[in-house]
Amino acid sequence: MAVREHTGAEDRQRRTRQQIAASALALFAEQGYADTTVDQIAAAAGVARRTFFRYFPGKDDAIFPDHDETLARVAAVLDGADALEEPLSVVYRGIREVLRMYAADPKASVARYRLLREVPALREREIAVVSRYERLFTRYLLDHADRAIGEHEDAPLLAEVAAAAIVAAHNHVLRQWLRAAGEGDVEARLESAVGIIRRRLAREGGDLDGAATVVVVTRADADPSEVADRVRKALEG
CATH class of the missing domain: 1.10.357 (Tetracycline Repressor; domain 2)
Known part of the structure; x- marks a missing residue:
């Protein structure tokens, strides 16, 4: 049972990571890399700013998830x-x-x-x-x-x-x-x-x-x- 719970948590983390990365790419394509902020990426992904930094050190890291x-x-x-x-x-x-x-x-x-x-x-x-x-x-x-x-x-x-x-x-x-x-x-x-x-x-x-x-x-x-x-x-x- 513990293994299944751990796997489920990993799956949720992977989905969150992918959602942040997808939101970053969409914003980069729409308004340009330089003009996109971490706050905008977090908002588009539906996560808090601190959650973004839990997964990525910076916005460029979200490009290589x-x-x-x-x-x-x-x-x-x-x-x-x-x-x-x-x-x-x-x-x-x-x-x-x-x-x-x-x-x-x-x-x-x-x-x-x-x-x-x-x-x-x-x-x-x-x-x-x-x-x-x-x-x-x-x-x-x-x-x-x-x-x-x-x-x-x-x-x-x-x-x-x-x-x-x-x-x-x-x-x-x-x-x-x-x-x-x-x-x-x-x-x-x-x-x-x-x-x-x-x-x-x-x-x-x-x-x-x-x-x-x-x-x-x-x-x-x-x-x-x-x-x-x-x-x-x-x-x-």
């Missing part, structure tokens, strides 16, 4: 993986959890994407948030480099490259989907993109001899999706 929970799910995927499972497959399952977070509410994800395009400071915040996933994947692949990469003198470097490449594939697919207003089977696209990366990173058995090396020179302010697209085309070519 699900990342902490998703990060925990990703960590659980990596920590709970079978010791014999191929490491890149485990990382793919982890990055799929991130994609599913966005796909669970396409309308909100598209609205968030458009807002981030308009407010550079928020884009920087998104990059910082997403980098946490890459660090998890990098650490996992480094810990399993012998199976992910094989006995290779550059295994640590290649493990980091593999993690970055899979995250880049996810980001590329996600942005293409968001630009298309959340239409289409985004999970199938991710599976295809990660398949391209995996085929280039490793042959059967995890040996990276003969793997492609791609150097892409871009502007410092280049759109990450543009960079990922150029890498993808180079790998496919």
Whole structure:
């Protein structure tokens, strides 16, 4: 009985958190990010100001309401993986959890994407948030480099490259989907993109001899999706 009550409380907290985040996005879209206050968001969500701050440190945090929970799910995927499972497959399952977070509410994800395009400071915040996933994947692949990469003198470097490449594939697919207003089977696209990366990173058995090396020179302010697209085309070519 205690477990059910605890679960119910968590569900109510999750709904409140989502309502605050949805109200924030709606107000940002209607009157602009800079002109929206915490008090307005709280009023629109039907909660007190102190309740807002119980869930979010500030209004910019309301734009990324699900990342902490998703990060925990990703960590659980990596920590709970079978010791014999191929490491890149485990990382793919982890990055799929991130994609599913966005796909669970396409309308909100598209609205968030458009807002981030308009407010550079928020884009920087998104990059910082997403980098946490890459660090998890990098650490996992480094810990399993012998199976992910094989006995290779550059295994640590290649493990980091593999993690970055899979995250880049996810980001590329996600942005293409968001630009298309959340239409289409985004999970199938991710599976295809990660398949391209995996085929280039490793042959059967995890040996990276003969793997492609791609150097892409871009502007410092280049759109990450543009960079990922150029890498993808180079790998496919």
